[in-house]
Amino acid sequence: MMEKMIFGRFLPGDSPIHKLDPRSKLIFVFAFIVIVFLANNVVTYAMLLTFTLLIVLVSRIRLYFLINGLKPVLFLMVFTFLIHIFMTKGGAEVFHWKSITIYEDGIRQGIFISTRFLVLVFMTSILTLTTSPISITDGIEVLLNPLKKIKVPVHELALMMSISLRFIPTLMDETDKIMKAQMARGSDLSSGPIGERIKAVVPLLVPLFVSAFKRAEDLATAMEVRGYRGGEGRTRYRQLKWDMSDTFALVLLAVMAIILFYYRG
Amino acid sequence: MDIKLQQVSYAYAQGTPFEKRALFDVDFTIPSGTYQAIIGHTGSGKSTILQHFNALLKPTTGEVHIGNRIVAAGKKARDLKAVRQKVGIVFQFPEHQLFEETVLKDIMFGPLNFGVAVQEAELRARKLVNLVGLPAEVLEKSPFDLSGGQMRRVAIAGVLAMEPEVIVLDEPTAGLDPRGQKEIMDMFYELHKKRGLTTILVTHSMEDAARYADNIIIMHEGKNVLSGAPHEIFRDTETLNSFRLEPPRIVRFQQKVEQLMNKPLSKVCLTEEELAAEIARELREERAEQ
Numbered sequence: 040m041m042e043k044m045i046f047g048r049f050l051p052g053d054s055p056i057h058k059l060d061p062r063s064k065l066i067f068v069f070a071f072i073v074i075v076f077l078a079n080n081v082v083t084y085a086m087l088l089t090f091t092l093l094i095v096l097v098s099r100i101r102l103y104f105l106i107n108g109l110k111p112v113l114f115l116m117v118f119t120f121l122i123h124i125f126m127t128k129g130g131a132e133v134f135h136w137k138s139i140t141i142y143e144d145g146i147r148q149g150i151f152i153s154t155r156f157l158v159l160v161f162m163t164s165i166l167t168l169t170t171s172p173i174s175i176t177d178g179i180e181v182l183l184n185p186l187k188k189i190k191v192p193v194h195e196l197a198l199m200m201s202i203s204l205r206f207i208p209t210l211m212d213e214t215d216k217i218m219k220a221q222m223a224r225g226s227d228l229s230s231g232p233i234g235e236r237i238k239a240v241v242p243l244l245v246p247l248f249v250s251a252f253k254r255a256e257d258l259a260t261a262m263e264v265r266g267y268r269g270g271e272g273r274t275r276y277r278q279l280k281w282d283m284s285d286t287f288a289l290v291l292l293a294v295m296a297i298i299l300f301y302y303r304g
Numbered sequence: 305m306d307i308k309l310q311q312v313s314y315a316y317a318q319g320t321p322f323e324k325r326a327l328f329d330v331d332f333t334i335p336s337g338t339y340q341a342i343i344g345h346t347g348s349g350k351s352t353i354l355q356h357f358n359a360l361l362k363p364t365t366g367e368v369h370i371g372n373r374i375v376a377a378g379k380k381a382r383d384l385k386a387v388r389q390k391v392g393i394v395f396q397f398p399e400h401q402l403f404e405e406t407v408l409k410d411i412m413f414g415p416l417n418f419g420v421a422v423q424e425a426e427l428r429a430r431k432l433v434n435l436v437g438l439p440a441e442v443l444e445k446s447p448f449d450l451s452g453g454q455m456r457r458v459a460i461a462g463v464l465a466m467e468p469e470v471i472v473l474d475e476p477t478a479g480l481d482p483r484g485q486k487e488i489m490d491m492f493y494e495l496h497k498k499r500g501l502t503t504i505l506v507t508h509s510m511e512d513a514a515r516y517a518d519n520i521i522i523m524h525e526g527k528n529v530l531s532g533a534p535h536e537i538f539r540d541t542e543t544l545n546s547f548r549l550e551p552p553r554i555v556r557f558q559q560k561v562e563q564l565m566n567k568p569l570s571k572v573c574l575t576e577e578e579l580a581a582e583i584a585r586e587l588r589e590e591r592a593e594q
Contacts, residue, residue, distance in 0.1 A: 242401075250400060
């Protein structure tokens with residue numbers, strides 16, 4: 040039942056996007072999130088959408104995964120779309136029934152905002168789908184390094200991130216196993232009144248916590264045994280390498296931003 | 305209660321790009337009251353198959369008959385509780401399923417779920433704690449204060465307390481000390497004999513399969529490839545090797561003995577006692593001839 044979750048998974052591959060340095064990809068995505076807000080008319084939104092779809096094409100990720108990534112935010116998308124349709128006033132009246140009036144501007148705004156959601160989810164999904172969790176945390180650690188000057192424990196934060204990412208699948212497997220073991224003992228998680236179902240979660244959560252703590256302890260021991268002493272003086276096995284293509288990606292984005300700025304209304 | 309698998313296939317994450325087929329047209333029957341061992345190399349589909357025995361997994365194609373319930377692909381299966389009460393599964397490392405404040409409560413969890421009265425459930429717990437070889441004092445303790453071996457026994461008692469007609473064991477002794485292993489396996493064997501419990505042992509210990517099972521089913525790459533009595537299955541080393549399995553130590557020892565004595569013994573022995581008696585008989589005969 041857990042195995043169907045796809046959002047946030049990493050799909051190994053060898054597309055140009057896969058090969059980019061995680062730092063450039065992170066900067067790219069964060070800058071893109073800002074740039075998205077430059078668009079404010081049909082032309083600029085169309086450009087954003089085309090740009091995003093081009094990147095999807097280059098990354099050679101099947102659309103299936105991206106559409107799947109949309110599922111968690113689908114409700115939000117539909118909700119904001121409807122709000123805009125009903126609330127925005129302006130332009131010609133398109134539809135009128137009793138007290139409900141839909142205006143041209145409302146439809147336009149609704150479509151704009153949905154497109155904005157779409158490109159944001161697609162871009163961030165491409166980041167996680169083409170970059171292994173380990174390189175993402177490596178990238179974040181390096182990018183946040185300047186914060187060390189103001190005493191932010193950057194290395195520890197990155198380590199926490201990579202450990203928690205590492206253990207998500209493990210904990211999912213564990214949940215599945217314990218769930219099955221309790222189901223075999225007659226506990227019923229999928230039917231019955233809500234109160235009963237909440238009670239049925241206890242036999243699931245207790246063993247899960249117990250094993251998570253045990254795992255954490257084992258991991259701490261294993262790290263200590265192998266001489267882990269924090270980030271001080273630690274060398275790296277995976278060296279990050281900034282290529283021409285990384286610079287090119289960022290330049291491309293900058294050009295995109297300038298064009299958007301030029302064409303926005 | 306027979307368990308019958310008909311052309312059962314199963315795929316994990318079906319309909320996604322991560323789809324992985326684990327079973328291919330598995331077809332066998334486990335007759336009521338027998339002791340079956342299912343053996344196979346890692347990844348042969350053993351653990352997937354055992355989850356079909358009480359409908360934790362529903363086949364992707366094919367049918368599973370559990371007594372007179374039929375769990376078939378593509379059909380909604382409702383009210384599986386009755387099935388799950390009749391087929392108890394002791395999962396690998398069952399101690400991970402303990403959660404209650406006291407051992408007593410944890411053993412009672414299963415029976416209470418199936419609508420057994422509290423007094424009756426408590427009675428069962430008190431009897432079972434003895435049966436699995438623990439002192440009555442542990443009933444009031446927290447399961448998390450026990451040793452790993454004791455926790456395992458509590459978890460086993462928790463499954464037995466449901467009084468299933470069929471018990472499925474998935475590597476029930478993994479990680480226990482040799483003596484604990486033997487105690488637990490002997491206990492299950494006794495239950496099988498005394499109460500006529502249909503027992504299905506999923507294992508990669510050829511020794512246990514040889515010692516206890518009436519019949520052995522070999523799984524290989526998601527298919528059931530061979531089935532037969534232990535002394536037949538373990539006679540053919542070459543076939544076993546082709547499924548990446550080896551005969552039990554005792555059979556390999558017998559083969560060495562036969563090589564050294566330069567003649568085969570009269571039968572394939574499956575336990576130390578049997579082999580010792582067989583060798584002694586052989587030697588006595590030889591002496592008598594001289």
